[in-house]
Amino acid sequence: MEKSAVFNGKLLPYLLLVPQLIITFVFFYWPASQAVWQSFLREDAFGLRSEFIGLENYQALFAQPEYYAAMLTTLVFSTLVAVLSLSIALLFATQADKNLKAAPVYKTFMIWPYAVAPAVAGVLWFFMFHPSLGTLARPLRWMGFDWNPVLNGNHAMMLVVMAAVWKQISYNFLFFLAGLQSIPKSVIEAGAIDGAGPMRRFWTIVFPLLSPTTFFLLVVNVVYVFFDTFGIIDAVTGGGPAGATTTMVYKVYADGRLGGDLGGSAAQSVVLMVIVIALTAIQFRYVERKVQY
Amino acid sequence: MMLRHFGLATTLAATFALASPAHAVTELQWWHAMTGGNNDVVNKLAADFNASQSDYKVVPSFKGGYADTMNAGIAAFRAGNAPHIMQVFEVGTATMMSATGAIKPVYQLMKDAGEPFDPKAYLPTITGYYSTSKGEMLSFPFNSSSTVMWINKDELKKAGIAAIPKTWPEVFDAAKKLKAAGHATCGFSNAWASWVHIEQFSAWHNVPIGTKSNGLDGFDTELKFNSPLHVKHLQNLIDLQKDKTYDYGGRANAGEARFGSGECAIFLTSSGYYGTAKGTAKFDFTSAPMPYYPDVAGAPQNSIIGGASLWVMGGKKPEEYKGVAKFFAFLSDTDRQAKLHQESGYLPITKAAYEKTKASGFYEKNPVLETPLKELTNKEPTANSRGLRFGNMVQMRDLWAEEMEAALAGKKTAKEALDAAVARGNAVLRTFEKTAK
Numbered sequence: 001m002e003k004s005a006v007f008n009g010k011l012l013p014y015l016l017l018v019p020q021l022i023i024t025f026v027f028f029y030w031p032a033s034q035a036v037w038q039s040f041l042r043e044d045a046f047g048l049r050s051e052f053i054g055l056e057n058y059q060a061l062f063a064q065p066e067y068y069a070a071m072l073t074t075l076v077f078s079t080l081v082a083v084l085s086l087s088i089a090l091l092f093a094t095q096a097d098k099n100l101k102a103a104p105v106y107k108t109f110m111i112w113p114y115a116v117a118p119a120v121a122g123v124l125w126f127f128m129f130h131p132s133l134g135t136l137a138r139p140l141r142w143m144g145f146d147w148n149p150v151l152n153g154n155h156a157m158m159l160v161v162m163a164a165v166w167k168q169i170s171y172n173f174l175f176f177l178a179g180l181q182s183i184p185k186s187v188i189e190a191g192a193i194d195g196a197g198p199m200r201r202f203w204t205i206v207f208p209l210l211s212p213t214t215f216f217l218l219v220v221n222v223v224y225v226f227f228d229t230f231g232i233i234d235a236v237t238g239g240g241p242a243g244a245t246t247t248m249v250y251k252v253y254a255d256g257r258l259g260g261d262l263g264g265s266a267a268q269s270v271v272l273m274v275i276v277i278a279l280t281a282i283q284f285r286y287v288e289r290k291v292q293y
Numbered sequence: 294m295m296l297r298h299f300g301l302a303t304t305l306a307a308t309f310a311l312a313s314p315a316h317a318v319t320e321l322q323w324w325h326a327m328t329g330g331n332n333d334v335v336n337k338l339a340a341d342f343n344a345s346q347s348d349y350k351v352v353p354s355f356k357g358g359y360a361d362t363m364n365a366g367i368a369a370f371r372a373g374n375a376p377h378i379m380q381v382f383e384v385g386t387a388t389m390m391s392a393t394g395a396i397k398p399v400y401q402l403m404k405d406a407g408e409p410f411d412p413k414a415y416l417p418t419i420t421g422y423y424s425t426s427k428g429e430m431l432s433f434p435f436n437s438s439s440t441v442m443w444i445n446k447d448e449l450k451k452a453g454i455a456a457i458p459k460t461w462p463e464v465f466d467a468a469k470k471l472k473a474a475g476h477a478t479c480g481f482s483n484a485w486a487s488w489v490h491i492e493q494f495s496a497w498h499n500v501p502i503g504t505k506s507n508g509l510d511g512f513d514t515e516l517k518f519n520s521p522l523h524v525k526h527l528q529n530l531i532d533l534q535k536d537k538t539y540d541y542g543g544r545a546n547a548g549e550a551r552f553g554s555g556e557c558a559i560f561l562t563s564s565g566y567y568g569t570a571k572g573t574a575k576f577d578f579t580s581a582p583m584p585y586y587p588d589v590a591g592a593p594q595n596s597i598i599g600g601a602s603l604w605v606m607g608g609k610k611p612e613e614y615k616g617v618a619k620f621f622a623f624l625s626d627t628d629r630q631a632k633l634h635q636e637s638g639y640l641p642i643t644k645a646a647y648e649k650t651k652a653s654g655f656y657e658k659n660p661v662l663e664t665p666l667k668e669l670t671n672k673e674p675t676a677n678s679r680g681l682r683f684g685n686m687v688q689m690r691d692l693w694a695e696e697m698e699a700a701l702a703g704k705k706t707a708k709e710a711l712d713a714a715v716a717r718g719n720a721v722l723r724t725f726e727k728t729a730k
Contacts, residue, residue, distance in 0.1 A: 005526050044729065045392070047370075063703060066717075132551050151541050241698035242696070257364055258691070260388060260688065261685065261688065
């Protein structure tokens with residue numbers, strides 16, 4: 001009864017793998033190896049002179065108190081963004097999953113922000129919350145709240161977190177909604193008949209069945225906050241005030257592209273790469289155990 | 294039949310195409326960072342030059358803000374596609390200067406092309422910034438500005454302030470009066486914090502920003518702006534920030550809108566803000582010289598310039614350089630410079646253009662535009678006020694702004710912040726020195 005195809009040729013499977021391997025090599029391994037190589041060099045901005053200096057860039061990096069500050073900022077920022085964007089998206093998705101008349105409209109509106117470029121999103125939030133220009137900052141001030149993200153680090157952090165979360169909710173929403181809709185209604189109805197309330201049904205039936213989606217989104221979101229948020233930070237705060245919103249990836253961008261320090265910037269991106277690989281490994285090793293497929 | 298006609302047409306077209314190389318137009322790429330009204334000025338200059346002769350065609354392209362344009366140019370150079378002319382803001386000067394081989398010095402360009410060129414015809418306060426210590430002009434000054442104090446005359450009158458404040462204590466006093474008269478969120482403010490409160494502040498008071506004539510005499514320079522005078526000034530700002538008599542407005546020129554909207558009635562920023570102020574301010578405004586501390590001997594000295602210059606990139610063909618040289622000669626024309634200055638608000642780059650504007654009585658009607666010129670030529674420049682040239686200055690300015698923000702937010706004392714700004718800046722300078730050998 002069992003149908004299985006057996007290919008005896010050794011060549012064919014490898015041949016079929018080749019396109020994928022080439023793409024992975026060209027778009028990941030080659031640039032990554034370039035970054036590693038560059039982190040051992042001292043180069044001027046124009047690339048006219050370069051000199052091999054071994055680990056000097058790394059030594060300089062770890063001697064900077066600002067780098068540790070950026071690590072801490074990254075931790076705070078990524079935790080806040082991942083937790084908020086996942087939980088808010090889940091809440092919205094459960095609401096959109098209900099039988100509403102306007103559900104399609106609602107869903108379309110929810111997905112739109114994803115189409116906005118990070119820098120545009122950043123500028124949008126910047127203008128809404130600029131202490132003296134902002135349309136939303138003025139009401140805050142009238143209420144007696146001394147809103148000042150250009151000088152208060154916590155306010156600035158709130159602002160970039162909001163912008164980054166807002167940008168990511170759509171993506172998470174889409175996956176959560178798809179996940180919710182694939183859960184068989186009969187299971188939930190059975191729970192309801194057994195007398196479980198909505199909250200209990202959600203936490204004992206729905207959420208466990210959503211765990212593969214949640215896990216996937218967790219990995220994607222961590223990568224998002226680590227790598228894709230510098231456009232938002234650049235447009236909203238420029239890493240300020242006083243470095244309060246300078247995350248590790250923003251520092252890579254600021255030192256390398258804006259500052260012209262390519263060696264130091266490359267060393268930072270290598271460190272960042274190692275951290276993200278480690279984080280992803282930990283997620284797969286420990287968090288994935290709790291996932292029920 | 295149709296086919297035959299088509300064939301004929303293509304033959305004819307080919308003949309014309311073959312005939313045209315006798316009049317080949319050499320295209321010259323010009324990358325710039327000018328927006329709004331100044332973008333129109335750039336396009337008009339290029340169009341006028343293209344119409345004035347038939348051998349060369351200058352093609353301007355907008356590449357984003359100053360830092361973006363510079364980065365785009367550097368990336369293009371690395372990819373072997375650099376433009377012929379690149380507009381670089383003044384703080385990028387050291388980076389461009391040290392890129393031997395990547396750039397073609399302007400004095401060399403003019404000499405090779407045999408274009409008439411007299412470096413003495415240009416305002417020395419401007420060209421000093423872009424010349425070697427031997428006086429060789431490396432880039433062509435294009436749009437230059439300086440820091441001035443913008444004043445909302447209507448609001449000053451309402452607050453009962455009779456005269457425009459001249460010294461810092463007078464500014465603080467006026468700001469307190471303005472605050473009492475209803476400007477609760479801003480007595481005075483500024484844009485470009487490190488440019489205004491560190492770089493210009495130092496030149497204006499004749500104190501060094503760094504050693505070696507602020508880096509003009511060599512890259513092995515050390516920063517010096519943590520002197521007691523600097524500490525005192527920053528401490529004053531910290532104290533006034535507490536009740537918003539002074540209110541920091543954010544990085545770069547983000548805060549400028551606070552002057553135009555009337556929120557801040559005293560505001561320090563570039564004289565190049567003129568065009569925007571003219572368009573947005575619905576009140577009577579003027580510009581005044583930067584304030585100074587009267588107890589500093591000899592203050593005020595003279596201010597230094599901001600703005601940008603045009604760099605010629607290396608590795609291009611001789612006939613292309615000829616075109617660039619012609620274009621620069623075209624830009625130096627007295628009438629053209631005078632007009633450019635009067636329309637854009639940027640400084641005239643030649644002495645003749647300045648004299649002409651003065652003689653025409655323009656400044657009597659528009660004193661706003663003479664303030665930066667008076668500041669720049671207030672006294673003979675000294676080693677501390679000739680200009681500055683520090684490597685990786687773009688990155689350093691951000692570090693300095695960070696430390697000032699920490700101080701204004703009350704996280705560091707003025708001394709701690711300035712010491713840290715100097716130490717971090719020196720580390721950047723040492724890295725640059727090693728790459729710029």
